[in-house]
Amino acid sequence: MNFWETITGSDLTREWKAVEARATALPENYRAAWEQIKCHLFPHSDFTGRNLMPILDAALGLLEETAADGQSVQDVLGDDIQGFCTALAGGQGARTYRDRWREQLNRNVARKMSRLGG
Amino acid sequence: MDDLTEMLKGTLEGCVLEIIGGEETYGYAITRRLNELGFADVVEGTVYTILLRLERNGLVQVTKRPSGVGPPRKFYALNDAGREELAKFWAKWQYVSSRIDSLKEGGR
Numbered sequence: 001m002n003f004w005e006t007i008t009g010s011d012l013t014r015e016w017k018a019v020e021a022r023a024t025a026l027p028e029n030y031r032a033a034w035e036q037i038k039c040h041l042f043p044h045s046d047f048t049g050r051n052l053m054p055i056l057d058a059a060l061g062l063l064e065e066t067a068a069d070g071q072s073v074q075d076v077l078g079d080d081i082q083g084f085c086t087a088l089a090g091g092q093g094a095r096t097y098r099d100r101w102r103e104q105l106n107r108n109v110a111r112k113m114s115r116l117g118g
Numbered sequence: 119m120d121d122l123t124e125m126l127k128g129t130l131e132g133c134v135l136e137i138i139g140g141e142e143t144y145g146y147a148i149t150r151r152l153n154e155l156g157f158a159d160v161v162e163g164t165v166y167t168i169l170l171r172l173e174r175n176g177l178v179q180v181t182k183r184p185s186g187v188g189p190p191r192k193f194y195a196l197n198d199a200g201r202e203e204l205a206k207f208w209a210k211w212q213y214v215s216s217r218i219d220s221l222k223e224g225g226r
Contacts, residue, residue, distance in 0.1 A: 062162070
């Protein structure tokens, strides 16, 4: 990644287009699942969304593979798309600003508790 | 049996390791195997996230093979670290299940 790409994010736009092009090739109900996956993954994004690209790529890879197998999207993802996305994002170690806030909160609470002698 | 998901959470990774330990295999086959065992609620997405974690933790060796249709399939085999992890899993399982059994039988 060169300086220009870091600043403008032009590489991301390009990657994003490629990913979306792959997604349009999916069968109808798989595309619906893909939209949901994106919705559930965005909260795990860092500032630019760069951390999400490998995760989205992995998720799309699974959809492509299973769609080609002729499996139903229900068999692949079950009812819990959100849980799947959390596991996917957590599994990839994608830390977000939320994790940092949570840690900060926990630390502060722990400190206050110990001061109270709890 | 329904609603096993919560209880299975900590053990499914060990189950997947055991299945891969038997022979090199891929996500869909692992899911089917678990379904046959009676874990009907396990879907491929669940297995897939476990496989990603195993891969990230360096416990499996991954080989891509072309499949008849669609993109190449990822095959998983245990490496030495994976076999070690599997042995640890069974030791832990043995411990937990024996403790819980004795609790149920009112012993200690």
